[in-house]
Amino acid sequence: MTDTAETPKMGDALSVSNLTLSYGGVKALAGVSVVVPSGEIIGLIGPNGSGKSSLINVISGAYRGPYQGEVCINGTDVHDMPAHRRASVGMSRIFQGIRLFDTLTVEQNILLGGHVHYATGYVASILRTPRARLEMAEQRERARAVMALFGDRLLPRADQQVLSLSYANRRRVEISRALMTAPELLLLDEPMAGMNPHETEELTEQLRALNRAQKISMLLVEHKMSVIGDLCANVYVLSSGTVIAHGPVGMIQQDEKVVEAFLG
Amino acid sequence: MQFFATQLLNGLTAGVVYAMLAVGYSLVYGILQQINFAHGYVYMFGTFVTASLITSGSPLWLAIAAGLVAGAVIAIVIERFAYRPVRGNRLAPTVTAVGVGLIIENVAQLIWTSRIRPMPFPFQADIIRLGPVVLSPLQILVAAVGLAMAALLWVISTKTDLGRAMRAVKDDLATAELMGVPVDRVVVTVYVLGALFGVVGGILYGAYYNTLSVTMGFSGTLNAFTATVIGGIGSVWGAFAGGLFLGVLQAMVTGYVSSALLNTVTFTLLIAFLLFRPTGIAGVQVASRP
Amino acid sequence: MMSIVSKAALRRAIPAIASFAVASIVLPGLCGTSAFAADTDAVHIASTAPLTGSAAAYGIETMNGVHLAVEEINAAGGIGGKPIKLSEYDDQCDPTPAATAANQIISDKAVVAVVGNVCSSATLAQMPIFGRVGMPVLAATTSSPALSAKGFENFARIIPNDDIQGVASLDLGTKVLGYKRIAVLYPSDDYGQALLAIAKRAATASGAELVAAETYITGSTNDFSSVLANIAAANPDALFLAGYYADMGAAVSQSVRAFGDKHIALLANAQTQVPEYVSLAGAAAEGTWVTNVYDINNPSEQNKAFVAAYTKKFNAEPGVQAAAGYDNIYVLKQAIEENKGSTENLMPVIRATKHEGAMGTISFDKNGDNIGGSLVVLRLTGGKWVFDDESTKKLNAH
Numbered sequence: 031m032t033d034t035a036e037t038p039k040m041g042d043a044l045s046v047s048n049l050t051l052s053y054g055g056v057k058a059l060a061g062v063s064v065v066v067p068s069g070e071i072i073g074l075i076g077p078n079g080s081g082k083s084s085l086i087n088v089i090s091g092a093y094r095g096p097y098q099g100e101v102c103i104n105g106t107d108v109h110d111m112p113a114h115r116r117a118s119v120g121m122s123r124i125f126q127g128i129r130l131f132d133t134l135t136v137e138q139n140i141l142l143g144g145h146v147h148y149a150t151g152y153v154a155s156i157l158r159t160p161r162a163r164l165e166m167a168e169q170r171e172r173a174r175a176v177m178a179l180f181g182d183r184l185l186p187r188a189d190q191q192v193l194s195l196s197y198a199n200r201r202r203v204e205i206s207r208a209l210m211t212a213p214e215l216l217l218l219d220e221p222m223a224g225m226n227p228h229e230t231e232e233l234t235e236q237l238r239a240l241n242r243a244q245k246i247s248m249l250l251v252e253h254k255m256s257v258i259g260d261l262c263a264n265v266y267v268l269s270s271g272t273v274i275a276h277g278p279v280g281m282i283q284q285d286e287k288v289v290e291a292f293l294g
Numbered sequence: 295m296q297f298f299a300t301q302l303l304n305g306l307t308a309g310v311v312y313a314m315l316a317v318g319y320s321l322v323y324g325i326l327q328q329i330n331f332a333h334g335y336v337y338m339f340g341t342f343v344t345a346s347l348i349t350s351g352s353p354l355w356l357a358i359a360a361g362l363v364a365g366a367v368i369a370i371v372i373e374r375f376a377y378r379p380v381r382g383n384r385l386a387p388t389v390t391a392v393g394v395g396l397i398i399e400n401v402a403q404l405i406w407t408s409r410i411r412p413m414p415f416p417f418q419a420d421i422i423r424l425g426p427v428v429l430s431p432l433q434i435l436v437a438a439v440g441l442a443m444a445a446l447l448w449v450i451s452t453k454t455d456l457g458r459a460m461r462a463v464k465d466d467l468a469t470a471e472l473m474g475v476p477v478d479r480v481v482v483t484v485y486v487l488g489a490l491f492g493v494v495g496g497i498l499y500g501a502y503y504n505t506l507s508v509t510m511g512f513s514g515t516l517n518a519f520t521a522t523v524i525g526g527i528g529s530v531w532g533a534f535a536g537g538l539f540l541g542v543l544q545a546m547v548t549g550y551v552s553s554a555l556l557n558t559v560t561f562t563l564l565i566a567f568l569l570f571r572p573t574g575i576a577g578v579q580v581a582s583r584p
Numbered sequence: 585m586m587s588i589v590s591k592a593a594l595r596r597a598i599p600a601i602a603s604f605a606v607a608s609i610v611l612p613g614l615c616g617t618s619a620f621a622a623d624t625d626a627v628h629i630a631s632t633a634p635l636t637g638s639a640a641a642y643g644i645e646t647m648n649g650v651h652l653a654v655e656e657i658n659a660a661g662g663i664g665g666k667p668i669k670l671s672e673y674d675d676q677c678d679p680t681p682a683a684t685a686a687n688q689i690i691s692d693k694a695v696v697a698v699v700g701n702v703c704s705s706a707t708l709a710q711m712p713i714f715g716r717v718g719m720p721v722l723a724a725t726t727s728s729p730a731l732s733a734k735g736f737e738n739f740a741r742i743i744p745n746d747d748i749q750g751v752a753s754l755d756l757g758t759k760v761l762g763y764k765r766i767a768v769l770y771p772s773d774d775y776g777q778a779l780l781a782i783a784k785r786a787a788t789a790s791g792a793e794l795v796a797a798e799t800y801i802t803g804s805t806n807d808f809s810s811v812l813a814n815i816a817a818a819n820p821d822a823l824f825l826a827g828y829y830a831d832m833g834a835a836v837s838q839s840v841r842a843f844g845d846k847h848i849a850l851l852a853n854a855q856t857q858v859p860e861y862v863s864l865a866g867a868a869a870e871g872t873w874v875t876n877v878y879d880i881n882n883p884s885e886q887n888k889a890f891v892a893a894y895t896k897k898f899n900a901e902p903g904v905q906a907a908a909g910y911d912n913i914y915v916l917k918q919a920i921e922e923n924k925g926s927t928e929n930l931m932p933v934i935r936a937t938k939h940e941g942a943m944g945t946i947s948f949d950k951n952g953d954n955i956g957g958s959l960v961v962l963r964l965t966g967g968k969w970v971f972d973d974e975s976t977k978k979l980n981a982h
Contacts, residue, residue, distance in 0.1 A: 092472055117474030131465040134458065141455075142462050146474030148455055152483055155454040156446070166455075211474050297817050300842075304809040410830035412837065412864045419840045419867060428844045503806045505834035505864060516804065548810035553798045554772065 043215040043247035049099035058084045071248040073258040076268035117146040120214035137188040143210025296426040301549035309541025310440035314495025315518030316533035318488035324528040325464040331391035334515035335398040337492030340365030345413040369489035410507040413500035526574025626669040630689045631700035639677035649909025664925035679709035686710035696927035704728035720931045724908040732951035740952030743877045750782040757851045758790035760978045763821035767796035770826040779826035808835040812842030822849040833864025872964040878904040879960040881971040890942035911941035
């Protein structure tokens with residue numbers, strides 16, 4: 031996966047250019063361009079139905095239909111890349127409504143994020159060869175390290191079924207699972223939704239720490255402007271499928287078009 | 295007491311064979327919520343490969359290996375060309391499965407004719423005495439293979455990334471894919487596993503009962519399917535339990551009631567479970583997402 | 585009760601294909617008219633057998649036997665000095681062409697008897713048509729009990745019907761071999777149910793006891809272990825295999841485990857006498873007793889002569905079809921001779937005939953059924969079906 035030095039997007043974790051997407055004749059996205067420079071947290075805001083989730087779905091591969099334009103993750107055009115391969119170029123995501131594997135435990139859910147990096151084949155895994163055991167032990171070690179990012183929120187609950195967890199903890203499991211894929215780019219679709227102010231504050235700090243310590247770039251969709259203000263240097267504003275404004279948070283909040291889009 | 299022990303052993307032996315076949319249905323249903331109607335034909339074909347190689351003088355290990363490989367290859371081909379293109383559709387896979395099954399049966403008839411054939415196997419005529427109870431070395435083999443296959447299933451489902459991925463795909467296929475799980479590979483592996491369990495069951499069946507026919511692809515799977523429903527379709531442990539339960543029940547009905555009631559009992563049980571306890575004895579509620 | 589109708593009159597009244605409705609209106613007026621118009625030059629016999637279609641092989645082999653007998657008889661001066669003249673019809677083993685053939689036969693006033701029938705369904709369609717003119721039918725290998733159960737007055741057949749064969753398989757065990765405790769393994773279909781009923785009757789009649797009756801579903805049961813355990817637990821002397829050869833082969837193969845050291849004799853019917861049974865059942869089949877309607881190795885003088893002549897003429901070994909066709913003509917010859925050369929009112933004479941033929945001793949009951957005196961006994965010995973002369977004689981003596 032070595033990329034050529036000539037690629038202009040080199041250095042950007044994500045670059046979406048001129049993305050156009052229609053569902054049955056209705057344009058969901060019209061010529062959207064978004065860049066997440068490496069190591070930055072970029073905000074994405076907009077009224078309901080403005081195309082935020084559509085954008086996230088195209089980037090992550092959840093949307094499989096045709097689109098025009100270009101989506102590059104870490105300099106790789108992902109147009110023909112099946113969803114499960116995108117994790118291997120360093121992208122992972124969480125979902126607007128939490129999507130966990132309900133019959134698995136906390137630890138198993140998180141371990142699943144590591145599958146993309148497994149070197150052990152199925153047969154070796156069934157035969158439990160020394161190498162397979164070693165890799166499995168390593169993965170569990172990594173999973174514990176990821177859980178440790180959330181203090182003692184998840185570690186004591188590692189063997190519980192995810193269904194028995196609180197909403198906030200379920201969200202933490204989902205983020206942990208995404209982190210387990212060792213992403214360079216994280217797509218966060220309203221991670222604070224449904225959390226109380228204290229939990230929101232805690233998660234904000236944890237995301238900031240992740241960004242600083244592990245240099246993980248993020249595209250953050252969020253309704254709470256305080257969170258956007260805390261975390262993001264730059265913000266894109268989507269309305270009716272187009273980017274109507276783009277820039278630092280303070281500037282965006284003054285933009286007439288933005289005010290109109292949110293109030294109108 | 296001796297009669298009871300004999301019938302119990304007969305029932306358990308048949309039960310292990312049913313269980314092997316039932317696991318094949320349950321594995322596939324468990325992750326795709328689809329009844330793999332081609333399963334019976336796949337196991338029939340693999341078993342016939344083994345039987346005809348034994349008859350033509352191949353070493354036993356080679357014949358068994360070839361049967362397993364044949365079953366696996368057919369499963370891969372069917373998954374790739376008959377199931378994957380229509381995955382997600384509720385009805386289409388059933389139609390393609392039945393079509394593929396008929397093709398396999400016709401090919402098998404062309405190769406092996408529709409004559410009923412024996413399957414020579416070591417120990418077929420040997421008996422072991424345990425006090426008053428007569429036992430066949432093959433019954434011990436059937437039990438040992440049954441245990442080994444159960445152990446294999448246990449290792450896969452609890453100790454491997456494959457097992458974890460299977461459960462994740464079952465819970466939410468799309469999310470599993472987005473989290474980097476190679477879903478196509480997991481699905482085809484499950485079909486292959488199902489086929490291998492089926493062929494193992496078929497070989498045990500042929501070895502123990504010494505009679506094979508091309509039509510066993512359809513008729514022979516009735517019991518396996520009933521066992522799957524009794525056990526709770528989608529649960530592999532339910533399939534094991536359902537297989538053993540059905541085998542023992544049939545032996546007891548034959549032994550203590552009447553062999554004339556065997557089909558009546560089997561079908562009544564199937565219908566009763568479908569009507570009153572569709573989740574089977576395992577009671578698994580297959581997770582469904584809106 | 586059946587009136588004999590002048591064929592000439594019939595021909596005037598009803599051309600070639602007569603419907604029953606027309607016949608029932610016309611016939612009363614024709615009753616009592618004179619009998620067969622005499623053809624003094626020859627004995628005219630018609631044959632109806634499948635010469636084309638799926639059963640053609642059986643029909644052709646039957647006709648080979650018929651031809652051989654006709655040739656021999658004519659070379660030796662015919663019947664009472666008159667040669668046999670054979671007219672052959674093809675019934676295709678199908679009721680519709682069979683009815684057409686029957687109508688053609690009854691329109692030929694010279695024909696005195698019909699021989700050669702192979703298929704029960706075709707013969708059932710023909711019998712009412714032949715009955716209208718009282719045409720004697722001496723069938724070859726039709727074996728359905730339904731044919732004689734209908735009470736046709738003009739019907740007799742060369743081979744014992746399925747019921748009589750079934751009784752004989754059981755009688756071999758009880759009356760000849762002296763077994764007292766009999767178990768039965770039968771398929772759950774009509775065929776199996778019928779054989780079970782026969783076995784029950786025959787066992788009771790011979791003073792033996794039916795100690796176990798176990799059933800299975802043909803085509804889907806391959807696991808016989810539980811029913812065999814039941815049979816073993818009932819402690820029988822003999823097991824009557826009243827099913828299809830493939831199922832019986834599987835069951836016998838599995839019986840080694842169920843029966844252990846118990847010696848349980850195996851009695852089977854004719855259809856088990858095939859190589860597939862032996863290959864499926866393996867060593868456990870050794871010693872299986874079978875009754876059949878014919879065996880090429882029957883050492884009787886009549887059979888030896890028949891086999892030699894047949895092999896010389898056709899360069900092939902005769903089977904049951906050929907033997908039945910051959911005996912068919914000789915029984916008819918003997919009946920006409922016993923009727924002092926007359927072909928009038930032939931059926932009562934045929935039914936009273938006792939003939940030593942290639943198959944064995946052929947004699948009939950009041951329904952025209954071969955009573956089973958010609959059945960042969962074979963035993964699987966060293967993987968081969970061997971004719972058992974002593975048991976055959978004992979069985980036929982009963």
